[in-house]
Amino acid sequence: MGSLLKVLEAQGHTIVPPSDRKGLQPLLIPLSSRKSPKGPLYTCFLRWPDLSSTRGLPIVETARGSRQVQLLARSTDEYIHRALCEEDAAESSDSLASAAGQEGRDIYQAGAFRSSGLGSVDAYLVRKAGxxxxxxxxxxxxxxxxxxxxxxxxxxxxxxxxxxxxxxxxxxxxxxxxxxxxxxxxxxxxxxxxxxxxxxxxxxxxxxxxxxxxxxxxxxxxxxxxxxxxxxxxxxxxxxxxxAARSPNQIAMDEADHLLNIVAAGEGDWDSVREPLAEKYREAGLSAVADFVLA
Structure with a gap:
């Protein structure tokens, strides 16, 4: 987590409080913001309701009020691995590697892309990084x-x-x-x-x-x-x-998913859906997720 934040800062991002969630999809934890031609973009963790081991805490990007969330990396390690590889391949500086420190060196060793013999950074990333x-x-x-x-x-x-x-x-x-x-x-x-x-x-x-x-x-x-x-x-x-018949918990989760889908379809907004969404998560037995949505 510490190395990730340092890498984001080295990439020109501004670190933001995790509680600064107004206008963002309710399952997001903001980490940083960066400027773009269309306004600030936020890099966030996505907290899936089930926190399953196969999905973890992916890193995503979105804007306040945006109905879409773009996946950047499936994990912190994959985000850092890509950032360090691309910097190394460009031979422009080592600012990201310096920011990542020893944790970064444990993920990616300088020169690994060139020594891999793979023809492109993209080929290296999908074979070696994630x-x-x-x-x-x-x-x-x-x-x-x-x-x-x-x-x-x-x-x-x-x-x-x-x-x-x-x-x-x-x-x-x-x-x-x-x-x-x-x-x-x-x-x-x-x-x-x-x-x-x-x-x-x-x-x-x-x-x-x-x-x-x-x-x-x-x-x-x-x-x-x-x-x-x-x-x-x-x-x-x-x-x-x-x-098998669907349990009340499964039905409540379906309704929670649909509430998010409705906003993504252009009806309502993320902040107005937080309370009914939290209610559905409580019905599904996910009180911690409900508290998170309302925090």
């Missing part, structure tokens, strides 16, 4: 630019199929757009519908764009109804008692 959405997408798009559609599609499927980014809609959204760009419209539609089964605030292009690509209505309620209907049809023919 998985990053923008890196995987760039690798896929590089294949498109070279006219190699098959390799692009394989890369995009790899992006979605190996559970690299559990809980994130973006890989499926990207895959859908890639299919759309080569006129494979049925696959694009199906990919967009899969993306909409994940949290809508984890889309990059946003809800409306994805709903249109999925050939679904443009309101949150209608999309939810359509997806629920598809799930019901898929379950037809299953003998009674085979599919």
């Amino acid at each position: 998985m990053y959405p923008d890196v995987v997408e760039r690798l896929a798009l590089n294949h498109v630019q070279k006219g190699d559609q098959m390799s692009a599609l394989i890369t995009a499927e790899w992006y979605t199929s190996k559970n690299h980014f559990p809980g994130w809609a973006r890989p499926f959204e990207f895959n859908a757009h890639l299919y759309s760009s080569i006129d494979r419209n049925e696959e694009a539609r199906d990919g967009a519908r899969i993306a909409l089964r994940f949290p809508w605030w984890t889309l990059s292009g946003g809800f409306q764009e994805t709903a249109a690509l999925a050939q679904l209505p443009s309101s949150a309620a209608e999309v939810r109804k359509a997806l629920d209907m598809q799930s019901s049809i898929a379950k037809e023919g299953i003998p009674p008692g085979v599919a």
Whole structure:
């Protein structure tokens, strides 16, 4: 944590109090802010409600009032590894390495990229450092630019199929757009519908764009109804008692997820949803998460 904050400062960020959460998605813990042409962007930890070991505390970026959250790195170590590798490859300075200190050297040794023999920083990152959405997408798009559609599609499927980014809609959204760009419209539609089964605030292009690509209505309620209907049809023919009934806790979690989806779809805002969201988490037995949302 200390090394991460020092690296963020060395990157030109301003450290902000973790309690400065007004206008931010309710599950975020702000770490720093940086200037951008469209206003301040905030680097944050994302506190998934279940805090599962497979998802941890990813590092994300967003703006106040933004309905979307962009994944930067799945963990603190992966964020620092990438920052140090890119600085080393650029041979511009060692300010980030100095800021990261011994903890940084334990993650990335100077010269590791050049000694790896890999042809690009992107190739090094996905093989040695971790998985990053923008890196995987760039690798896929590089294949498109070279006219190699098959390799692009394989890369995009790899992006979605190996559970690299559990809980994130973006890989499926990207895959859908890639299919759309080569006129494979049925696959694009199906990919967009899969993306909409994940949290809508984890889309990059946003809800409306994805709903249109999925050939679904443009309101949150209608999309939810359509997806629920598809799930019901898929379950037809299953003998009674085979599919476990949903518990009250699971139903409450579904409602909490939908409250966040509604805001991501453009209805309401993050601050107004905090109280009803906390209530649903309490119903789901997650009192600590409810307290966090309201803090």
